Amino acid sequence: MTQRTRNWLLLAPAGTWFLVMLIVPLTVVLIYSFGERATAGGYSPAFTFEQYANLPARWAAFKNTMVLAPVGTLAALLIAYPVAYFLAVRVSPKWKTILLVLVIVPFWTSILIRSYAWIFLLGGRGIPALLEWIGIEGVRLINTPFSVLIGIIYGYLPLMVFPIYVNLERLDKRLLEASSDLGAKPWRTFIQITLPMSIPGIATGCMLVFILLMGEFLIPALLGGGKVFFVGNALVDLFLQSRNWPYGSAVAVTLVVVMLITVTIYMRLIKRLGAHREDVSLM
Amino acid sequence: MTDAGYIPESDQPSDTIIAELRSVSKHFGDVVAADNLNLSIRKGEFLSFLGPSGCGKTTALRMLAGFEAPTSGDVLLDSEVVNNLEAHRRPVNMVFQHYALFPHLTVEQNIGYGLRQQRPRLAKPVIAEKVRKTLELVRLDGFEKRRIWEMSGGQQQRVALARAIVNEPKLLLLDEPLAALDRKLRKEMQIELQNLQRSLGITFVLVTHDQEEALSMSDRICIMRDGRIVQIGSPRDLYDQPKNRYVAGFVGTSNFFDGKVSGTGRDHVSVTLAGGLILEGVAVGDIANGQDVCVSVRPEQIRLNRSPDKKEGFPVTVSNRIFLGEHTEYLVKHESLGEFLVLTPRQTELNDGPFNTGDTLLASWDPGAALILDRA
Numbered sequence: 001m002t003q004r005t006r007n008w009l010l011l012a013p014a015g016t017w018f019l020v021m022l023i024v025p026l027t028v029v030l031i032y033s034f035g036e037r038a039t040a041g042g043y044s045p046a047f048t049f050e051q052y053a054n055l056p057a058r059w060a061a062f063k064n065t066m067v068l069a070p071v072g073t074l075a076a077l078l079i080a081y082p083v084a085y086f087l088a089v090r091v092s093p094k095w096k097t098i099l100l101v102l103v104i105v106p107f108w109t110s111i112l113i114r115s116y117a118w119i120f121l122l123g124g125r126g127i128p129a130l131l132e133w134i135g136i137e138g139v140r141l142i143n144t145p146f147s148v149l150i151g152i153i154y155g156y157l158p159l160m161v162f163p164i165y166v167n168l169e170r171l172d173k174r175l176l177e178a179s180s181d182l183g184a185k186p187w188r189t190f191i192q193i194t195l196p197m198s199i200p201g202i203a204t205g206c207m208l209v210f211i212l213l214m215g216e217f218l219i220p221a222l223l224g225g226g227k228v229f230f231v232g233n234a235l236v237d238l239f240l241q242s243r244n245w246p247y248g249s250a251v252a253v254t255l256v257v258v259m260l261i262t263v264t265i266y267m268r269l270i271k272r273l274g275a276h277r278e279d280v281s282l283m
Numbered sequence: 284m285t286d287a288g289y290i291p292e293s294d295q296p297s298d299t300i301i302a303e304l305r306s307v308s309k310h311f312g313d314v315v316a317a318d319n320l321n322l323s324i325r326k327g328e329f330l331s332f333l334g335p336s337g338c339g340k341t342t343a344l345r346m347l348a349g350f351e352a353p354t355s356g357d358v359l360l361d362s363e364v365v366n367n368l369e370a371h372r373r374p375v376n377m378v379f380q381h382y383a384l385f386p387h388l389t390v391e392q393n394i395g396y397g398l399r400q401q402r403p404r405l406a407k408p409v410i411a412e413k414v415r416k417t418l419e420l421v422r423l424d425g426f427e428k429r430r431i432w433e434m435s436g437g438q439q440q441r442v443a444l445a446r447a448i449v450n451e452p453k454l455l456l457l458d459e460p461l462a463a464l465d466r467k468l469r470k471e472m473q474i475e476l477q478n479l480q481r482s483l484g485i486t487f488v489l490v491t492h493d494q495e496e497a498l499s500m501s502d503r504i505c506i507m508r509d510g511r512i513v514q515i516g517s518p519r520d521l522y523d524q525p526k527n528r529y530v531a532g533f534v535g536t537s538n539f540f541d542g543k544v545s546g547t548g549r550d551h552v553s554v555t556l557a558g559g560l561i562l563e564g565v566a567v568g569d570i571a572n573g574q575d576v577c578v579s580v581r582p583e584q585i586r587l588n589r590s591p592d593k594k595e596g597f598p599v600t601v602s603n604r605i606f607l608g609e610h611t612e613y614l615v616k617h618e619s620l621g622e623f624l625v626l627t628p629r630q631t632e633l634n635d636g637p638f639n640t641g642d643t644l645l646a647s648w649d650p651g652a653a654l655i656l657d658r659a
Contacts, residue, residue, distance in 0.1 A: 172383065174379055174381070174383040175383050175385060177350055177370070177379070177383065178377070178379055178383040178384075178385070179385075179396070180349075180350075180369070180370040180371045181348060181349075181350075181370050181371070181375075181376060181377045182371075182376065182396050182397035182400060182446070182447075182450065183371050183372075183397050183400035183401065183450070184371055184396075184400045185371055185400075186371075188400060192396075193385060196387045197386075197387060
């Protein structure tokens with residue numbers, strides 16, 4: 001067997017999987033998006049751009065997604081970075097494992113259940129009640145963009161912490177000593193060495209969280225209370241409730257296109273940042 | 284860097300003390316990494332810490348750099364106690380063992396890094412000019428825009444050196460700087476380092492486990508063992524007057540014959556070996572009657588002789604021969620002394636040799652060549 005055949009054989013399972021589970025469904029969705037809704041719901045073959053012309057009706061969902069996904073990613077990054085830094089650089093090896101496990105612990109329970117906990121916390125008898133008790137009245141948290149933001153930051157934080165942690169953990173600590181030896185104060189060492197060296201971790205974390213956020217529907221559904229909905233919620237609604245498959249397909253195709261464009265721009269940006277680096281592998 | 288054969292005459296290092304360790308100890312938990320170190324470093328000298336790994340030499344260096352604070356005792360720089368002064372505030376720079384160059388910066392940016400941290404800020408052209416001059420000094424001009432990973436090991440070594448010396452530190456600390464280079468490159472860098480030190484007049488403090496490196500470059504060597512300083516002296520002093528067996532074994536190669544002092548004369552000491560054989564030698568330091576000592580004889584001090592008419596010497600049999608070009612190394616065996624090494628210059632071979640394995644010869648040395656050392 002030649003090396004070439006062997007390579008192809010090894011790639012065959014993944015290739016088949018991609019073809020059946022990704023390419024075929026995407027093609028089907030693309031074809032559906034040019035169809036019409038059958039009278040009883042579902043799909044009836046046609047070739048029309050009507051579904052795409054109707055997209056502005058779902059503008060709010062797109063707007064929410066395109067605002068809250070990046071904002072959520074950025075907020076998660078700002079919160080996750082210090083945590084990852086602390087875990088990777090400051091914590092003694094003895095505590096490291098315990099603290100790392102604590103970061104993962106939330107994953108032991110379903111996000112559904114955890115979101116219900118947040119419904120209580122952000123709801124009338126939760127944090128607002130506590131605030132009222134200390135004299136701040138009239139705070140409404142649940143079913144606002146803020147509560148959705150809280151939910152997504154909470155849910156996706158570990159996904160941001162880990163790539164950055166792994167990156168910082170691998171950072172050669174002697175570089176920090178060298179920087180200090182050359183006269184850089186601790187915060188200058190951070191800005192000039194630690195931060196630039198952790199760009200690969202930041203890039204991976206942001207990409208991971210952002211892509212997943214674009215498709216999120218559970219958290220907005222539970223914490224947004226139908227007022228703050230994502231494209232994901234629109235899709236659930238169109239496919240499961242109103243059974244308008246062609247319109248749903250058009251929304252889905254648009255989401256994929258938007259995502260492709262954003263991710264491409266993002267990759268270009270990061271590549272430019274790390275263009276001079278051999279050690280930057282983005283994903 | 285290939286034709287750096289000429290080494291300028293060592294300037295007499297001045298008597299000004301630039302750095303000092305006073306009764307410095309460093310403990311890491313239960314481990315004593317440095318134990319009561321006392322040492323003065325003179326301005327402009329090339330000082331080496333020599334010892335096996337774990338002897339405390341790196342700890343000593345790191346305390347000078349400011350990465351570790353002593354558990355007790357004082358570290359002085361320019362007559363000021365700096366025990367708790369952070370590394371970034373010390374006028375000291377270090378060349379790290381694996382260079383620790385910044386991979387996200389160019390060669391030029393790496394070298395200018397220290398200058399860019401200075402406050403008040405240095406003007407950009409000033410920095411650029413200093414970087415350019417230093418690059419020239421380490422013969423890397425033209426490599427300004429290169430990335431670190433595009434450089435060979437030897438070039439990276441020189442970038443690391445340039446990054447440190449561009450700041451004109453009062454002390455340049457070098458932590459096993461040549462360990463990662465191959466033998467030939469290491470030789471060249473030794474000469475280059477020495478030239479640089481002489482021409483810049485910066486005080487160099489080197490840490491190494493390589494005796495040859497320490498011997499060839501240093502003005503003074505500080506031999507360390509188990510966190511303590513065993514002996515400080517010029518390479519020649521250490522070689523000719525080792526304080527004990529440990530130093531003699533670490534600086535150069537030597538043959539050791541264990542025994543007990545059986546008589547102390549004015550010039551010579553007699554040592555009775557286990558087999559009853561008596562050797563004469565010169566004592567280094569205080570040696571008392573009855574003390575357990577060893578007699579150290581350098582392999583090159585021993586003569587081998589074929590002629591049976593000479594009476595003096597020990598009859599030995601050649602058990603192994605290694606041809607080294609200029610010299611030949613013989614492993615010879617005496618029935619009472621056991622096996623020992625002899626290094627014979629080529630000329631002897633031409634007159635009397637070559638000696639072959641199995642030959643019976645006479646081995647002899649001057650009593651002055653045998654040093655009676657403490658067995659520690």
